[in-house]
Amino acid sequence: MYVLAKLDVAKALGPNEDSINTAEAIAKVVGADPSALYRLMHSTAVEGLFREIIDDTKTGVFGHTPLSMELLDPLTRDQTLCFCGPGFYRGWESLEESIKTGKCQYQKATGYVDYWDFLTKHPDDEYIFKRSMSSITINSVKRLSELGDFKQFNVVCDVGASEGILLKEILRTYPTIKKGIAFDRPTVINKNVHEANLDPRFSEVTGDFFVSVPAADCYILKSILHDWNDESSAAILNTLGRSLNPGGKVYIMDYVIGLPGYTAAQESHIAWLDMHMLQMVDGKERSKKDFDDLCKKTPFHVENIIISQLKADMWLSNIVVLTK
Incomplete structure (x- = not known):
């Protein structure tokens, strides 16, 4: 392929x-x-x-x-180049070592610390990865934008926003939002190209979510925390906690292991995605209990999990809501 x-x-x-x-x-x-x-x-x-x-x-x-x-379809082609490319398939060659140690052993197979290190040293692959992630986002933005109650927020910041596709849909859906911030690394933001009639409420900020993020009433973490182990995920949430406006919330858009109503195909998808996260970046998919335990290392707690009734496919259909 x-x-x-x-x-x-x-x-x-x-x-x-x-x-x-x-x-x-x-x-x-x-x-x-x-x-x-x-x-x-x-x-x-x-x-x-x-x-x-x-x-x-x-x-x-x-x-x-x-x-x-x-x-x-260029988006499908980008996904194929990403998911079937050497950065992914070669990383699985050290699965035995990962299972024995409980840690990502990507470096033993590829010579790179992890998949992020591979992308840093291969800009063309990083661009394809960004495009493939955007193509996945396109299939779930409408569902996720309507699932979350964004009308209660003045400032929404999408952390790890890539091209800002989800944030743009949220701004279209909720005209009362005053400002939308797409936050990502300079190597991502600086390559973005936007439509001519860009919503004036939309802005981009570069930075490192382990260091600082812009102040906001709501932070979105779509497919971000599953890329990181518990220690790193807690560090990200603590960064957000320092800048979150009073009364604000964090919307985590990751799969949740064990949610009621999953089909066998969906459970299989999430289970193997969990293994992929371990092997590529030392990340993981999490259960409700895992999110509760993670929050104990941060100023947050799980307020609730919003679940869409539209769960007949593999696209994200839930939001884990965190509050202080």
Whole structure:
């Protein structure tokens, strides 16, 4: 999948579901060996990714399937490059050491301290990671923006906001919010490109959430704390606690292990995501009890967990609400 996405084979095959092309012609476009590319496309066609067309006059003729059409979407391609790329799959080679020690052993497999260190030293991969995370966010922003009661806040700060997609949706949904702050590292913020009619309430601030964050009435941590172990997560929450305005809240948008109503597929997704977090960055998915225990090291407590009724897919559908 990674090689097909990297070479952009689906795009070279053609732009629509009726497109037909030969492996030889595609190989010329993407710069590949015709025979080797045919073998790869044949192998993935057996699994349903492409459709191999038997033609008495030509060999190696392929068409699209619904799966290969997905790779024409730049966001899906970015996710494939990220999730199937060397920064992810090579990190799993040291799983045995991680299980034995209980700590992320990414460095033993890759030579980098963790996945964050890998991204720091590979700017192109960092950009793809940012884009793939944004593509995931796009699928859940409407649900999450409506799930949280943001109308009670004047200043909302999305910590680790990336391109600010969630924050923009929140500002669209709640016109009473006076200011929205997208907070992230300079290497992320400085590469952002925004639409011409950007909401004047939207602003960007660079920094380090282990050091300081702008003052706000509500902090959003979407898919942030699961990237970190308990010690680091407590440090992040303590940073937020020092700047949170009186009466403010923290909205943690992470999966919660053991919530009622999960399907077997959702439980499987969360369980393997938990293993992935351990292996890549020494992070974890958490249960309600885990969040309660984490808060004991901070000025916060879990006020409640807001759960959406729309839980038929894999996208985030809950918010853990923290207050002082």
